[in-house]
Amino acid sequence: MSDLETRLAELEHRVGELEDIQAIRRLHWAYGYYIDFNRPDEVADLFAEKGSVVFLSGEYVGKEGVKRLYGDWIQQRFTGGRPGPVHGLLLDHFQMQDIITVAPDRQSAKGRFHGILLGGWHDDFQETKEEMMPQQFMEAGIYENDYVREDGVWKIQRLNYMMQWQADYESGWAHTTAHLQPAAKTYPEDPIGPDVLLPESEHRETWPYRQDVPMHFAHPKFGAILAGREKG
Amino acid sequence: MSDLETRLAELEHRVGELEDIQAIRRLHWAYGYYIDFNRPDEVADLFAEKGSVVFLSGEYVGKEGVKRLYGDWIQQRFTGGRPGPVHGLLLDHFQMQDIITVAPDRQSAKGRFHGILLGGWHDDFQETKEEMMPQQFMEAGIYENDYVREDGVWKIQRLNYMMQWQADYESGWAHTTAHLQPAAKTYPEDPIGPDVLLPESEHRETWPYRQDVPMHFAHPKFGAILAGREKG
Amino acid sequence: MSDLETRLAELEHRVGELEDIQAIRRLHWAYGYYIDFNRPDEVADLFAEKGSVVFLSGEYVGKEGVKRLYGDWIQQRFTGGRPGPVHGLLLDHFQMQDIITVAPDRQSAKGRFHGILLGGWHDDFQETKEEMMPQQFMEAGIYENDYVREDGVWKIQRLNYMMQWQADYESGWAHTTAHLQPAAKTYPEDPIGPDVLLPESEHRETWPYRQDVPMHFAHPKFGAILAGREKG
Numbered sequence: 001m002s003d004l005e006t007r008l009a010e011l012e013h014r015v016g017e018l019e020d021i022q023a024i025r026r027l028h029w030a031y032g033y034y035i036d037f038n039r040p041d042e043v044a045d046l047f048a049e050k051g052s053v054v055f056l057s058g059e060y061v062g063k064e065g066v067k068r069l070y071g072d073w074i075q076q077r078f079t080g081g082r083p084g085p086v087h088g089l090l091l092d093h094f095q096m097q098d099i100i101t102v103a104p105d106r107q108s109a110k111g112r113f114h115g116i117l118l119g120g121w122h123d124d125f126q127e128t129k130e131e132m133m134p135q136q137f138m139e140a141g142i143y144e145n146d147y148v149r150e151d152g153v154w155k156i157q158r159l160n161y162m163m164q165w166q167a168d169y170e171s172g173w174a175h176t177t178a179h180l181q182p183a184a185k186t187y188p189e190d191p192i193g194p195d196v197l198l199p200e201s202e203h204r205e206t207w208p209y210r211q212d213v214p215m216h217f218a219h220p221k222f223g224a225i226l227a228g229r230e231k232g
Numbered sequence: 233m234s235d236l237e238t239r240l241a242e243l244e245h246r247v248g249e250l251e252d253i254q255a256i257r258r259l260h261w262a263y264g265y266y267i268d269f270n271r272p273d274e275v276a277d278l279f280a281e282k283g284s285v286v287f288l289s290g291e292y293v294g295k296e297g298v299k300r301l302y303g304d305w306i307q308q309r310f311t312g313g314r315p316g317p318v319h320g321l322l323l324d325h326f327q328m329q330d331i332i333t334v335a336p337d338r339q340s341a342k343g344r345f346h347g348i349l350l351g352g353w354h355d356d357f358q359e360t361k362e363e364m365m366p367q368q369f370m371e372a373g374i375y376e377n378d379y380v381r382e383d384g385v386w387k388i389q390r391l392n393y394m395m396q397w398q399a400d401y402e403s404g405w406a407h408t409t410a411h412l413q414p415a416a417k418t419y420p421e422d423p424i425g426p427d428v429l430l431p432e433s434e435h436r437e438t439w440p441y442r443q444d445v446p447m448h449f450a451h452p453k454f455g456a457i458l459a460g461r462e463k464g
Numbered sequence: 465m466s467d468l469e470t471r472l473a474e475l476e477h478r479v480g481e482l483e484d485i486q487a488i489r490r491l492h493w494a495y496g497y498y499i500d501f502n503r504p505d506e507v508a509d510l511f512a513e514k515g516s517v518v519f520l521s522g523e524y525v526g527k528e529g530v531k532r533l534y535g536d537w538i539q540q541r542f543t544g545g546r547p548g549p550v551h552g553l554l555l556d557h558f559q560m561q562d563i564i565t566v567a568p569d570r571q572s573a574k575g576r577f578h579g580i581l582l583g584g585w586h587d588d589f590q591e592t593k594e595e596m597m598p599q600q601f602m603e604a605g606i607y608e609n610d611y612v613r614e615d616g617v618w619k620i621q622r623l624n625y626m627m628q629w630q631a632d633y634e635s636g637w638a639h640t641t642a643h644l645q646p647a648a649k650t651y652p653e654d655p656i657g658p659d660v661l662l663p664e665s666e667h668r669e670t671w672p673y674r675q676d677v678p679m680h681f682a683h684p685k686f687g688a689i690l691a692g693r694e695k696g
Contacts, residue, residue, distance in 0.1 A: 007472055008239055014479055015246055021486065022253065026449070029329045033344070033374075033447060042450070088440040090397060090405055092372055094346055096328045096560045097493045112497070114558055118372070120406050122440035136406040140556055140582070142497075165554060169404045172633045173554055174584050174600040208586035210549040215497060217490070218506070240471055247478055254485065258681070261561045265576070265606075265679060320672040322629060322637055324604055326578055328560045350604070352638050354672035368638040401636045 013106075020102045023154045024111055024147055031156070032095035032115070037084040040071035048148050048155035055161055057203045058183030058194025065187075065195050073192035077133070088125030090136075092118045099217050108157070109147040110216040115161075116140050120169070134179060136169040142213045165207035178206035245338075252334045255386045256343055256379055263388070264327035264347070269316040272303035280380050280387035287393055289435045290415030290426025297419075297427050305424035309365070310351075320357030322368075324350045331449050340389070341379040342448040347393075348372050352401070366411060368401035374445045397439035410438035477570075484566045487618045488575055488611055495620070496559035496579070501548040504535035512612050512619035519625055521667045522647030522658025529651075529659050537656035541597070552589030554600075556582045563681050572621070573611040574680040579625075580604050584633070598643060600633040606677045629671035642670035 027046055034042045044066045047053075052061045053069055060069045071081075079086045097114040120136030141164050146157040166180065167173035182203060187193040197203075204211050259278055266274045276298045279285075284293045285301055292301045303313075311318045329346040352368030373396050378389040398412065399405035414435060419425040429435075436443050491510060498506045508530045511517075516525045517533055524533045535545075543550045561578035584600030605628050610621040630644065631637035646667060651657040661667075668675050 002236075004236060004466075004468060004472060007476070008236060008243070011472070011476060011479060012239070012243060014483065015243060015250070018250055018479070018482055018486065019246065022250065026331055029331050030447075030449065032329055032346070033331075037444075085396075085442040085444060087442050089442070092346075092396065094328060094348060094372075096558060097496055099490055099493050099497075114496070114556075116558060118405070120404075122405065123407055124440045136404045140558075164549075164556065169406070172584075172600045173582070173586065174633070175587055208552040208588045210551050210553070212501075212549060215494075217494065234468075236468060240468060240475070244471070244475060247475060247482070250482055251478065254482065258563055261563050262679075262681065264561055264578070265563075269676075317628075317674040317676060319674050321674070324578075324628065326560060326580060326604075350637070352636075354637065355639055356672045368636045401638070 016106055017102050020106055020109060020149075020154065021100045024100050024102075024109055025098050027147070027154055027156065028098065028111060028113055028143070028145070029095055031159075032093045035070065035074075035093050036091055038070075038075040038079050038086075038091065039083050040067050040075050041083075043070045046156050047159075048150045048157050051156050051158065052195075053156075053159040053161070054198065055194070056163070056180055056183045056206070057198045058186070059196050059198060061195040068187065068192060069194075076192075088122035090118060090120055090122075094118075099215075101217055107149050109154070111143070111145045111147060112216060113143040113145070114140070115143065134168045137166060137179070138169060138173075139166045140164045144213065144216060162204060162211075162213050163206060164210070164213075173207070177208065181206055248338055249334050252338055252341060252381075252386065253332045256332050256334075256341055257330050259379070259386055259388065260330065260343060260345055260375070260377070261327055263391075264325045267302065267306075267325050268323055270302075270307040270311050270318075270323065271315050272299050272307050273315075275302045278388050279391075280382045280389050283388050283390065284427075285388075285391040285393070286430065287426070288395070288412055288415045288438070289430045290418070291428050291430060293427040300419065300424060301426075308424075318357075320354035322350060322352055322354070326350075331447075333449055339381050341386070343375070343377045343379060344447060344449065345375040345377070346372070347375065366400045369398060369411070370401060370405075371398045372396045376445065376448060394436060394443075394445050395438060396442070396445075405439070409440065413438055480570055481566050484570055484573060484613075484618065485564045488564050488566075488573055489562050491611070491618055491620065492562065492575060492577055492607070492609070493559055495623075496557045499534065499538075499557050500555055502534075502539040502543050502550075502555065503547050504531050504539050505547075507534045510620050511623075512614045512621050515620050515622065516659075517620075517623040517625070518662065519658070520627070520644055520647045520670070521662045522650070523660050523662060525659040532651065532656060533658075540656075552586035554582060554584055554586070558582075563679075565681055571613050573618070575607070575609045575611060576680060577607040577609070578604070579607065598632045601630060601640075601643070602633060602637075603630045604628045608677065608680060626668060626675075626677050627670060628674070628677075637671070641672065645670055 031046055044063045047066050052059050053066055055069055060066055075081055078089055078091055094116045095113055100111045102109045117139040142162050144160050147154055148157040165173050166178040167176045183194050185193050187195055263278055276295045279298050284291050285298055287301055292298055307313055310321055310323055326348045327345055332343040334341045349371040374394050376392045379386055380389040397405050398410040399408045415426050417425050419427055495510055508527045511530050516523050517530055519533055524530055539545055542553055542555055558580045559577055564575040566573045581603040606626050608624050611618055612621040629637050630642040631640045647658050649657050651659055
């Protein structure tokens with residue numbers, strides 16, 4: 001192989017990695033836009049065949065698990081099962097601060113994101129008024145997700161959402177205990193429950209309790225990647 | 233053409249597309265920074281010659297239309313016509329969650345963004361206190377914009393801002409009816425009005441009313457691009 | 465040098481620039497995640513040997529200065545010196561809207577970012593309750609930072625944080641005077657003070673006072689880069 005061909009092959013790999021990062025950012029932002037509007041089918045399409053999502057210390061497994069969480073639970077609670085947006089109903093998820101690390105073979109990746117949720121319903125809203133949910137609330141969380149390239153397309157392998165706090169709008173984070181507590185029962189005993197509960201070591205009490213959220217990119221191996229590499 | 237040259241030409245195209253995405257993100261973030269500070273001239277420079285902006289179901293056309301909206305209306309209302317920032321005056325637009333899709337010929341593109349606005353004036357602020365505007369308010373919206381490469385530089389072809397909700401700070405989104413309502417009259421009958429009203433089918437009532445915000449990237453053609461492509 | 469080699473070398477430079485931008489975004493997002501959790505050592509690792517940080521019109525110089533600000537002052541105030549997260553304590557910095565411009569020789573760069581801070585402590589929190597800090601507050605700021613490639617790795621040369629406003633949660637930005645005022649004394653007279661005060665011309669009164677925040681990317685030279693370049 002000529003010197004030119006070697007350089008070209010290396011450059012193709014570097015460009016491929018930049019495209020991977022771009023594709024995964026796009027995947028997560030799309031996830032955000034779909035959950036704003038309560039679209040469980042579109043959300044499920046973003047997951048790998050054996051993908052899963054972690055929410056409130058429970059793991060929802062496979063496309064069925066994903067749809068149970070975003071459909072049977074969240075969409076049902078907020079919109080009575082209709083895909084949104086719905087008059088007077090707010091569930092805005094703002095997504096930002098992406099740190100994505102692609103494995104050397106470009107077949108898997110990790111991603112961390114920061115999210116803010118503003119939700120609730122307007123006085124004019126005449127439908128589902130779930131007792132468990134305050135009329136207007138804020139929430140923030142961190143994602144530490146796994147991705148996989150499946151049939152040539154990047155998909156979510158495991159979406160691990162770690163809620164950091166919840167706050168009723170009126171009283172704020174200083175005076176609110178999170179209205180969502182860790183899952184206690186699994187499906188089907190709880191018809192909207194997760195397939196499995198996380199092991200005790202990964203169980204997370206909610207606000208005002210806090211836990212560390214380990215950063216995949218602070219790993220010694222990824223540390224060097226963190227701040228760039230000299231590449232000529 | 234040799235095999236190496238073919239591979240190089242393909243790679244040049246892929247790198248060009250990554251640069252396009254980067255340039256368009258930058259263009260939208262710059263737009264955000266300029267409107268924070270009420271700089272209608274700088275905002276207008278980001279638009280194509282025949283660019284336009286959609287706001288409250290009305291379309292402001294050309295550089296004159298853009299300046300009418302960001303200058304004669306918004307800057308005039310907030311700062312009395314002075315470029316900001318201005319003491320005691322807040323109009324912070326936080327921009328995030330970019331999904332940008334470049335056309336195969338790299339001459340046009342589409343972009344979706346999420347934005348939050350925190351605005352109002354401090355008690356110390358002694359100037360324009362527009363009756364129509366609450367003293368402190370929040371707003372969020374989604375953009376679905378069109379871009380064009382003009383004389384080799386990416387410009388905004390059509391900025392389509394779709395306000396999702398407004399909330400007085402004191403009462404929140406649950407108890408606020410949007411203080412901004414859809415445009416009813418055009419320029420010059422309304423000296424700060426749009427050049428044209430959107431057709432009835434695109435007319436958008438404001439919060440607590442909601443409408444769908446179609447996602448350009450969910451288009452079947454762009455769907456494959458959404459989650460990345462295998463490229464070796 | 466053959467035509468192919470010339471094209472390849474040019475493309476290597478363009479890809480390197482895209483990688484630089486990606487590395488610097490990642491560097492700033494990591495900074496955000498570390499300050500959320502009060503990790504002054506990890507923060508200091510992101511800075512160049514002679515790096516510095518500007519906060520409240522004072523400049524903290526070198527790794528010692530960086531640790532004095534994020535450790536002796538902020539971590540001490542919020543968590544009593546423990547690395548976080550800490551039960552009942554909130555200090556979420558949401559980072560977004562990156563505009564990064566790499567110098568032609570790819571050895572230095574500039575970056576602008578937008579940040580929101582939500583902070584305070586829960587009623588259950590039994591520790592440091594600093595009198596100077598309201599129990600729940602919001603803040604926003606703009607960064608105009610300098611970066612340098614040091615030993616092949618991108619580092620922060622000068623982090624220039626310009627707070628734009630602060631607001632007690634209860635009363636909002638309309639009725640709050642910033643609880644943080646410009647630095648008045650330097651270290652060691654003030655044991656948590658900066659090494660130097662900015663010159664009078666760069667001194668910044670805090671909210672409701674406002675100052676311009678010049679945009680590095682609006683510089684005539686960088687203007688052409690702003691909206692992309694035609695590259696074939």
